[in-house]
Amino acid sequence: MSTRDLVLTALFAAIIVALGLLPPIPLGFIPVPITAQSLGVMMAGVVLGARRGAIAVLIVLLLVAIGLPVLSGGRGGLAIFASPTAGFLIGWIFAAFVTGYLSERLINDRQSGLVQTVSFFLTAMVGGIVVLYAFGITYLATVAGLGFPKAFVGSMAFVPGDVIKAFVAALLGRAVMVGYPLLPARA
Amino acid sequence: MQSLYVEGNSAMHRLSPRVKLLSLAIFSIVLFITGNLVLLSLAVLAAAILYRMVGLPIGAALRRLRPIFLTIAVVALFNLLFNPWQQALVPPLRLTALMLLAAAVTATTSITAFIDEVTALARPLERTGRVRADDIGLALGLVLRFVPEIVDRYQAIREAHRARGLKVRPASLLAPLIILTLKDADNIAAAIDARGIRRHGS
Numbered sequence: 462m463s464t465r466d467l468v469l470t471a472l473f474a475a476i477i478v479a480l481g482l483l484p485p486i487p488l489g490f491i492p493v494p495i496t497a498q499s500l501g502v503m504m505a506g507v508v509l510g511a512r513r514g515a516i517a518v519l520i521v522l523l524l525v526a527i528g529l530p531v532l533s534g535g536r537g538g539l540a541i542f543a544s545p546t547a548g549f550l551i552g553w554i555f556a557a558f559v560t561g562y563l564s565e566r567l568i569n570d571r572q573s574g575l576v577q578t579v580s581f582f583l584t585a586m587v588g589g590i591v592v593l594y595a596f597g598i599t600y601l602a603t604v605a606g607l608g609f610p611k612a613f614v615g616s617m618a619f620v621p622g623d624v625i626k627a628f629v630a631a632l633l634g635r636a637v638m639v640g641y642p643l644l645p646a647r648a
Numbered sequence: 649m650q651s652l653y654v655e656g657n658s659a660m661h662r663l664s665p666r667v668k669l670l671s672l673a674i675f676s677i678v679l680f681i682t683g684n685l686v687l688l689s690l691a692v693l694a695a696a697i698l699y700r701m702v703g704l705p706i707g708a709a710l711r712r713l714r715p716i717f718l719t720i721a722v723v724a725l726f727n728l729l730f731n732p733w734q735q736a737l738v739p740p741l742r743l744t745a746l747m748l749l750a751a752a753v754t755a756t757t758s759i760t761a762f763i764d765e766v767t768a769l770a771r772p773l774e775r776t777g778r779v780r781a782d783d784i785g786l787a788l789g790l791v792l793r794f795v796p797e798i799v800d801r802y803q804a805i806r807e808a809h810r811a812r813g814l815k816v817r818p819a820s821l822l823a824p825l826i827i828l829t830l831k832d833a834d835n836i837a838a839a840i841d842a843r844g845i846r847r848h849g850s
Contacts (some may be wrong), residue, residue, distance in 0.1 A: 462778075462782075462783070464840050467783055467786065467790075468833045468836045468837045471786075471787045471788075471791050471794070472790070472829050472830055472832065473830070474787070475790070475794040475797075476826060479799050481801065481803065483802055497818070500818075504826070508826060520787050520788065523766065524849070525787060526760060527651075527757075527759055527762035527766070527788075528651050528653055528754040528762060529649060529652070529759065529807075530649070531653075534715060534764075536715055536716075537749035537754075538652045538750065538754035539653055539751070539753055539754045540716055540747045540748075540750040540754060542750065543716065543743050543747035543750050544698060544715075544719050544720065545719050545720060545739075547744060548663070549841045597812040602847040604728055605727075605739050606739030607726060607727065607734075609792050610675075613741075615726070622750075630796070632823075633822055633826065636823035636827075637821065637827055637830075640827040643743075
């Protein structure tokens with residue numbers, strides 16, 4: 462890994478941590494403010510691509526594990542991984558990876574802005590929702606003993622918020638692509 | 649950023665980090681093998697005593713675990729509604745015991761000790777040629793160094809929005825934040841290589 466890639470992943474991890482410290486950003490059209498950290502995971506994928514995005518998320522989880530309260534609400538420490546929702550946390554790594562993997566392959570700078578934005582939205586949906594919830598629900602169903610049907614239904618309440626985040630991530634992915642393109646990743 | 653480490657000299661503090669992490673791993677495996685309610689209750693009790701020995705005031709000790717405990721309680725409630733209680737109580741007891749011991753390990757292991765341990769753990773992976781163990785400490789240090797800077801930058805962008813009478817929207821706020829932050833990467837990387845911190849930067 463080049464020094465530049467190392468710094469990029471660390472800076473992005475710092476952005477994800479900072480998103481947990483910031484006051485939630487209100488979204489005009491829904492009353493619920495978004496907590497931006499899971500948005501950060503989707504953004505890691507669309508901005509940095511598969512490998513660097515996943516490593517950025519891994520760094521955040523490492524900070525959690527070594528006892529720094531870097532998750533939103535000042536949560537941290539190894540105890541977080543004993544939570545019934547820890548599957549979503551582990552899933553973050555794979556969510557960023559899949560989002561990034563698809564982004565690297567689907568999007569290039571010859572496409573129109575609309576095509577790029579829509580593609581980013583789809584990749585963030587697949588990575589940040591399908592993959593993430595697959596991990597989260599499996600963990601909730603097995604380790605927390607909830608069983609798949611209930612774990613599935615209970616998790617669905619959070620999908621609408623995450624669809625909006627995927628949309629925001631798509632806008633950001635496109636904006637960063639124009640301002641400071643890092644995709645497709647050059648090894 | 650305040651770490652969750654608690655200064656002290658308890659028995660847990662004096663154990664080596666490796667022993668603590670290994671014990672935690674073994675503890676979690678044992679917890680997930682057994683389904684015996686008596687054994688699990690004993691495990692919760694033992695972990696609670698260990699966590700109590702850390703030396704945190706009881707209020708602070710509980711406050712740390714409140715968000716995790718709440719999610720465990722919600723899941724436990726759901727379980728109790730739909731399953732016989734003997735079966736429903738197993739997962740929450742498991743997770744509570746694990747949470748308490750994990751919190752005790754976190755509270756008694758300093759960040760430096762943790763980073764050393766993670767680095768040592770990654771050392772064998774170096775042979776694959778894809779990881780450099782010393783990079784882990786460097787990356788973690790970089791994150792801690794730049795979080796306050798990013799928060800400041802976010803505030804500056806927000807102020808700029810206000811000054812121009814623009815609506816504060818996630819996309820218009822975060823896009824400049826990300827672009828400005830990542831543009832620093834080249835300079836920081838050059839600074840790291842100039843100091844030879846990674847020896848032979850590729």
